[in-house]
Amino acid sequence: MKTVLWVALLLVVPMGAIAEEQNTSLQMMVEQQVALRDELAKGPKDLTPRQVGIMRKAQDEFFRLVEGKTTMDQLPIHEKVKVENALERINAQFVNTNAARAGQEVCWREKMTGSKLQVTRCGTQQEIDQAREGARGFLDKPKICVPPGCGA
Numbered sequence: 511m512k513t514v515l516w517v518a519l520l521l522v523v524p525m526g527a528i529a530e531e532q533n534t535s536l537q538m539m540v541e542q543q544v545a546l547r548d549e550l551a552k553g554p555k556d557l558t559p560r561q562v563g564i565m566r567k568a569q570d571e572f573f574r575l576v577e578g579k580t581t582m583d584q585l586p587i588h589e590k591v592k593v594e595n596a597l598e599r600i601n602a603q604f605v606n607t608n609a610a611r612a613g614q615e616v617c618w619r620e621k622m623t624g625s626k627l628q629v630t631r632c633g634t635q636q637e638i639d640q641a642r643e644g645a646r647g648f649l650d651k652p653k654i655c656v657p658p659g660c661g662a
Contacts, residue, residue, distance in 0.1 A: 535580060535581060536576050536579055536580060536581060536582065537580070539572075539576070539597070540573075540576060543569055543572055543573070543600075546565075546569070546600070547566075547569055550562055550565060550566065557603065561603040564599060564603055565599070565600050565603050568596040568597075568599040568600045569596070569600065571592065571596045572593060572596040572597065572600075575589050575592055575593050575596070576593060615632060615633070615634060616632065616633065616634070616635050616638060617630055617631065617632040618630070618631055618632075619631075
């Protein structure tokens with residue numbers, strides 16, 4: 511559940527937008543990464559050990575680059591790029607989790623029954639998976655009517 515909260519936080523507050531604003535305080539990003547590091551130390555359930563390793567390596571680079579800095583303006587352009595890339599690597603590992611995929615919005619085209627028209631439907635991946643499981647359950651039901659429940 512906490513991992514889902516962090517995924518939502520990372521998706522709501524895009525790191526790239528924060529890093530591009532002039533005179534932006536790094537304090538919020540540093541606090542977020544410290545909290546994330548604490549969460550990683552507890553052993554997140556949705557992340558593989560490889561993903562945790564990638565995130566820790568990116569966080570080490572992030573902390574090394576921003577050490578002693580208070581704004582993005584204090585960083586040379588090549589270090590700003592490195593900070594942005596480190597944050598994107600961290601975010602990419604969260605986006606690659608099952609929890610993030612379940613909440614991801616997905617749209618598809620389908621034909622309406624009895625018509626040649628197609629409509630666009632949208633929903634979260636979790637909703638699509640639930641509908642798919644419901645359809646499988648319906649198809650798995652026996653189709654043969656055996657008395658006494660057939661109405662005969």
